[in-house]
Amino acid sequence: MVLASEPSKDSMSRILFVVQRYYPYPGGSENFVRWMAEEALRQGHEVTALAKDHRGDQNGVRLTADPYVLLSDWDLIVVHGPKEWPQQVAMLNAKKIKSPIYLMLVEPKDSAPMLAGLADVKYLGWSTSFDLAYIQKHNQSAKARQYHHAISPDSVGNTGFRKRYGITTSKMYLSVGGYWTHKRMKELVTGFNNAKVPDTTLVLMGYDNRENHLPKESQYVRTLLGSPQEDVYSAMREADLYIMHSSYEGFGLALLEAMANRTPWIANDIAAASDLREFGTTYNTDDELCALLQNPPNKNTEKVLAGLVLTLRHHSIQNCVSEILSVLQEPSPLDD
Numbered sequence: 377m378v379l380a381s382e383p384s385k386d387s388m389s390r391i392l393f394v395v396q397r398y399y400p401y402p403g404g405s406e407n408f409v410r411w412m413a414e415e416a417l418r419q420g421h422e423v424t425a426l427a428k429d430h431r432g433d434q435n436g437v438r439l440t441a442d443p444y445v446l447l448s449d450w451d452l453i454v455v456h457g458p459k460e461w462p463q464q465v466a467m468l469n470a471k472k473i474k475s476p477i478y479l480m481l482v483e484p485k486d487s488a489p490m491l492a493g494l495a496d497v498k499y500l501g502w503s504t505s506f507d508l509a510y511i512q513k514h515n516q517s518a519k520a521r522q523y524h525h526a527i528s529p530d531s532v533g534n535t536g537f538r539k540r541y542g543i544t545t546s547k548m549y550l551s552v553g554g555y556w557t558h559k560r561m562k563e564l565v566t567g568f569n570n571a572k573v574p575d576t577t578l579v580l581m582g583y584d585n586r587e588n589h590l591p592k593e594s595q596y597v598r599t600l601l602g603s604p605q606e607d608v609y610s611a612m613r614e615a616d617l618y619i620m621h622s623s624y625e626g627f628g629l630a631l632l633e634a635m636a637n638r639t640p641w642i643a644n645d646i647a648a649a650s651d652l653r654e655f656g657t658t659y660n661t662d663d664e665l666c667a668l669l670q671n672p673p674n675k676n677t678e679k680v681l682a683g684l685v686l687t688l689r690h691h692s693i694q695n696c697v698s699e700i701l702s703v704l705q706e707p708s709p710l711d712d
Contacts, residue, residue, distance in 0.1 A: 389451035389704055390422045392475075396460035398427035399434055402583045402602075403554060404629045405482070409456050411528050413437045415697045426462050450475035451704060455493070457482030457626065464489040470496035478700060480523070481507040482626035483647070499703055503627060505651050521703060525627045525648065526696035527687070531636050533609030540607070541598065547576040549669070550615035550639075552608055552630050553622070555585040555601070560644075564621040565591040567662055571669040579615070581608055612637040617672045620649060621665070631656065632691050635683035640673040655683035 391413075397403065399410035409425065414435055417423040423437050426446065430439040443465045446453065453475050458467040459482070467489035470477055477497040484490060484507060494500070500519040502508045511520045538548060549568070553559045561580050568578045580591060581600045593599050600607075612618065618634035620643035628648040634641045635655060642665070643649035645658040657673055659665050673679070 388420050388422065389701070390449070391416050391424070391701070392445065392448075392450045392453045393423070393425040394446075394453060394455040394463050394466050395425065395427050396463065397429040398425050398439060400431060401429055405456055405626070407528070407605075408525070408629060410434065410437075411526070411693045412454070412697050412700070415693045416701065419697065419701075421701075426466075428461050446473050446475075448475075452701065453477045454700060455479045455497075457484075458487070458489040458493050459483075467493035467497070476703070478521070478703060480700075481510065483624060484510040501700065504648055506647065521699075523699040524690050524696055525629060525632065526691045526693045527629055527632045527636060528693065531609055531612075531633045533606070533611070533613035533637055535610065535614060537607060537610035537614050540610075541579075541600075543577050543579065543598070545575045545577045545596065547573070547616045548611075548614060549573075549576060549578045549617045549619060549672075550581070550611050551578070551619045551621060552581045552611075553620075555582045555589045556587050557589050558623045559589070560621045560623055561589055562591045564619060565597055567621075567665050568597065568669060569594075570662075571666045573669050576616075579611060581611060609633070609637065612639055615639050616675060617642065617669075619669075620644065622646065625649075632687050635680075635687045638675065638680050638684050640675055640677070640680050642668045642672070652683075652686075655679055655686060 393409050393413050395405060395409040397406050399406050413423050413425050417436050425437055425439050428441055433439050443462050446466055455463050455466050458464055470493055478499040478501055479493050479497045480501040494514050494516055499521050500511050500516055501521050501523045502511055503523055503525045511517060551564055555561060577596050579598045581603050583602050591599055612633055618639050618641040620628055625647040631641055631648055631652060641656040643658055645660050649658050659668055
């Protein structure tokens, strides 16, 4: 695991993270930004997060919903994608914000906030080949900085999930995420039922059923809503196969969590799955999905071990934060 060096007091900086929702709200981006903020705090920086939805200060990180905080004096403002408020506020006002902005690209698409950000932010962070291609398409390569998405050091689960939830079949498949349309949980259940995999339970773990996309349970399909994170990681560890069937993702952090738990994964050929296919298996059609469900990759293979090593070496939160904050050490160009 790559560990960040501890900064001296002279190198402590004021960092502002910008995200739509912040922990304890569930979700990949919520947890990812929380982990980054707490790691920056651990390294000795002063850390604040601007979020529309939050429940007060968390573990030493100051939380606010006041967008005018963007106009304060920061050494770096880190914006997690421009798709929602307040990220959109930061992007649309980037020209008048004096502090340097590091925009983390997450499933980038052209929009007014995105295009404003491309023109006016100082850094464009990319973590997938799709992000980098977007930067190159818009001729902004000079601003490009690579960072690696990362997971919590607590993401390795303990055993006991199957026993707690009464999973008695010989195999267990798993998929995790919000019960939203683009996660395609219902479609995954249809594919699983069509595959007729013997003596196997498909477990779906998620949150936020506002889009009414929670599949129906059956003898071999379990749907869990609002499970604690410890149970998610425990399920990851005990699963024989992890499945990401989304139509799109910003990255797909669950793939890293599966690899950290030495669980083979299959995924629709999108986002990080395309870049990580050396360590998992991607598919493009329902027929390919069906075949993989019937003949899943083995858990005890060199590919699975290699995925674990990759995650430890490159996808730790310490490494991610160090990559992002390394821009603070770059020499500032002279003003024109």
